[in-house]
Amino acid sequence: xxxxxxxxxxxxxxxxFGAILSIVITLVVAYIxxxxxxxxxxxxxxxxxxxxxxxxxLIPVLKVxxxxxxxxxxxxxxxxxxxxxxxxxSGLFGAALGFGFKELFTDVLGGLSILFExxxxxxxxxxxxxxxxxxxxxxxxxxxxxxxxxxxxxxxNDAYFSESIANATAGNAEMLVTIEFHVAAAADPTTAxxxxxxxxxxxxxxxxxxxxxxxVHLADNPSYFTLTGKAYVNDLxxxxxxxxxxxxxxxxxxxxxxxxxxxRPVIDE
Amino acid sequence: MPDTALTLDRLRTAGLDEQFTALRGAVTNGxxxxxxxxxxxxxxxxxxxxxxxxxxxxxxxRTGRVSISDAASDTLPPFPDTEIVLVDDxxxxxxxxxxxxxxxxxxxxxxxxxxxxxxxxxxxxxxxYLTAVTALGSLFPDPISIPRLKASQVxxxxxxxxxxxxxxxxxxxxxxxxxxxxxxxxxxTVAGVAVPTPSVRVNPEYILPQSRTDExxxxxxxxxxxxxxxxxxxxxxxxxxxxxxxxxxxxAPAYVKEVDESLDIxxxxxxxxxxxxxxxxxxxxxxxxxxxxxxxxxxxxxxRTNNLVTVDGxxxxxxxxxxxxxxxxxxxxRQLVW
Numbered sequence: 001x002x003x004x005x006x007x008x009x010x011x012x013x014x015x016x017f018g019a020i021l022s023i024v025i026t027l028v029v030a031y032i033x034x035x036x037x038x039x040x041x042x043x044x045x046x047x048x049x050x051x052x053x054x055x056x057x058l059i060p061v062l063k064v065x066x067x068x069x070x071x072x073x074x075x076x077x078x079x080x081x082x083x084x085x086x087x088x089x090s091g092l093f094g095a096a097l098g099f100g101f102k103e104l105f106t107d108v109l110g111g112l113s114i115l116f117e118x119x120x121x122x123x124x125x126x127x128x129x130x131x132x133x134x135x136x137x138x139x140x141x142x143x144x145x146x147x148x149x150x151x152x153x154x155x156x157n158d159a160y161f162s163e164s165i166a167n168a169t170a171g172n173a174e175m176l177v178t179i180e181f182h183v184a185a186a187a188d189p190t191t192a193x194x195x196x197x198x199x200x201x202x203x204x205x206x207x208x209x210x211x212x213x214x215x216v217h218l219a220d221n222p223s224y225f226t227l228t229g230k231a232y233v234n235d236l237x238x239x240x241x242x243x244x245x246x247x248x249x250x251x252x253x254x255x256x257x258x259x260x261x262x263x264r265p266v267i268d269e
Numbered sequence: 270m271p272d273t274a275l276t277l278d279r280l281r282t283a284g285l286d287e288q289f290t291a292l293r294g295a296v297t298n299g300x301x302x303x304x305x306x307x308x309x310x311x312x313x314x315x316x317x318x319x320x321x322x323x324x325x326x327x328x329x330x331r332t333g334r335v336s337i338s339d340a341a342s343d344t345l346p347p348f349p350d351t352e353i354v355l356v357d358d359x360x361x362x363x364x365x366x367x368x369x370x371x372x373x374x375x376x377x378x379x380x381x382x383x384x385x386x387x388x389x390x391x392x393x394x395x396x397x398y399l400t401a402v403t404a405l406g407s408l409f410p411d412p413i414s415i416p417r418l419k420a421s422q423v424x425x426x427x428x429x430x431x432x433x434x435x436x437x438x439x440x441x442x443x444x445x446x447x448x449x450x451x452x453x454x455x456x457x458t459v460a461g462v463a464v465p466t467p468s469v470r471v472n473p474e475y476i477l478p479q480s481r482t483d484e485x486x487x488x489x490x491x492x493x494x495x496x497x498x499x500x501x502x503x504x505x506x507x508x509x510x511x512x513x514x515x516x517x518x519x520x521a522p523a524y525v526k527e528v529d530e531s532l533d534i535x536x537x538x539x540x541x542x543x544x545x546x547x548x549x550x551x552x553x554x555x556x557x558x559x560x561x562x563x564x565x566x567x568x569x570x571x572x573r574t575n576n577l578v579t580v581d582g583x584x585x586x587x588x589x590x591x592x593x594x595x596x597x598x599x600x601x602x603r604q605l606v607w
Contacts, residue, residue, distance in 0.1 A: 173604060199367055201402040202365045208398070235604065
């Protein structure tokens with residue numbers, strides 16, 4: 001508790017029980033509001049399917065706005081600093097950053113950069129460093145990905161400055177998927193190519209337009225052929241289903257047409 | 270209103286004269302050059318067959334006609350030995366499965382081997398898919414696309430039946446009130462709990478009539494605009510909606526809108542619906558053959574429950590005309606059609 005004399009010396013600085021209660025209520029309301037906004041927009045996004053990215057994009061912006069307003073309210077309730085106090089506080093804050101909060105500050109700067117430069121957005125499939133997955137949350141301090149194995153990976157936002165980021169979707173629902181097949185050198189490459197192509201273009205998950213073509217490339221190796229199918233999945237959430245569907249139907253078709261797998265193990269080059 | 274009432278002349282009056290003329294011109298050019306093949310591309314229920322009727326009527330002695338009737342068939346029907354061959358329901362020339370393009374390939378070879386003008390009619394969504402995944406587009410360089418009817422054209426079409434016996438146009442609550450916003454309560458799931466949330470829907474078709482002065486005309490315009498929107502501009506759907514919405518000689522926007530329910534179906538069911546939309550009519554067995562690992566019976570049942578399809582006694586699944594717009598909107602959102 002600060003005495004009355006102390007309060008006068010600090011200008012507007014005055015923390016009483018009422019102020020503490022107001023701060024707590026402000027923070028709780030901000031938390032509840034941010035959570036409700038998050039859940040409602042997530043629910044709305046789920047209903048919009050391919051257009052969900054436009055809604056998901058709003059979530060981090062609104063959350064930053066809500067917490068920013070709450071922070072402003074807390075500062076107003078407690079300090080309401082003058083210009084001199086702000087300058088002194090900045091000096092102390094800078095020193096504190098230098099000693100203890102550098103990483104946190106870098107994370108927050110990274111978070112702000114991500115929000116404004118948008119190297120990725122909610123719902124995108126990205127690779128940061130050794131992690132790959134769908135962006136499910138963009139916070140001020142960290143970004144969360146769900147990997148294909150359903151692991152939730154939290155990546156500090158300072159990775160934005162230090163790691164390369166590969167974005168497979170860039171805000172679109174569709175995403176390019178590459179699927180490889182290996183067949184024995186004795187197999188008919190034309191038939192194998194046609195079967196892979198038809199497995200791709202008839203998949204329930206494929207999205208094919210003039211700007212999103214489906215292709216199959218054939219490469220020759222000493223003891224086998226490699227067929228690489230490239231096509232867009234209609235919704236990046238269906239990436240693994242697309243791979244599984246195409247692979248299963250292509251393999252069945254290979255069996256039906258007598259196209260054999262390579263007998264020697266395939267070695268990645 | 271019988272389907273036969275959708276005559277060529279009525280469709281011309283409704284605003285499709287340009288397309289009929291373009292088709293006739295294309296056939297004439299094709300006969301002169303002996304090279305061109307023609308594709309007529311339209312939404313389901315958009316009277317593609319009437320365009321083929323038009324050519325049959327214009328060139329009666331030079332035209333033969335076949336219809337593709339079964340998507341699962343491996344063989345083509347015999348083509349008549351005429352200068353012009355009309356082929357309806359060409360979306361049934363393929364099946365969305367490995368090996369499902371063989372019949373289409375045979376058809377293309379048949380076209381290439383004959384000095385005949387083929388006038389083919391295609392479902393718009395099957396056409397978009399096929400031109401993306403095959404070289405079909407290069408065989409038909411100038412397809413004739415049948416546009417969706419606008420509200421004024423729907424009005425022309427429907428009024429042509431009722432010169433003296435127009436139904437009474439009114440709001441459902443007899444207040445003649447024109448609404449610009451509908452507020453419904455929908456359920457949104459938050460943390461596993463269903464929370465009722467207000468859903469505000471803007472009805473732009475109400476805004477335009479508000480600027481007019483004659484109240485009777487206002488409601489009439491709203492009805493036609495609503496029918497045009499919900500029918501996706503397809504004449505047969507517009508007629509169907511119109512007939513369903515007349516009750517005791519009265520029609521109201523609310524009556525028309527009763528068929529417009531939102532869809533809540535899962536991914537597998539949506540794919541089955543895509544098959545029905547692109548084929549327009551497809552056998553249950555064909556759906557089962559395409560959806561090997563899923564359970565199409567459940568999907569078909571779900572679609573029936575949602576009044577999206579009907580199933581004939583022989584198991585043929587057909588798209589329900591009045592749900593055409595809901596179906597298209599839902600499948601486009603999922604990027605299952607484009």
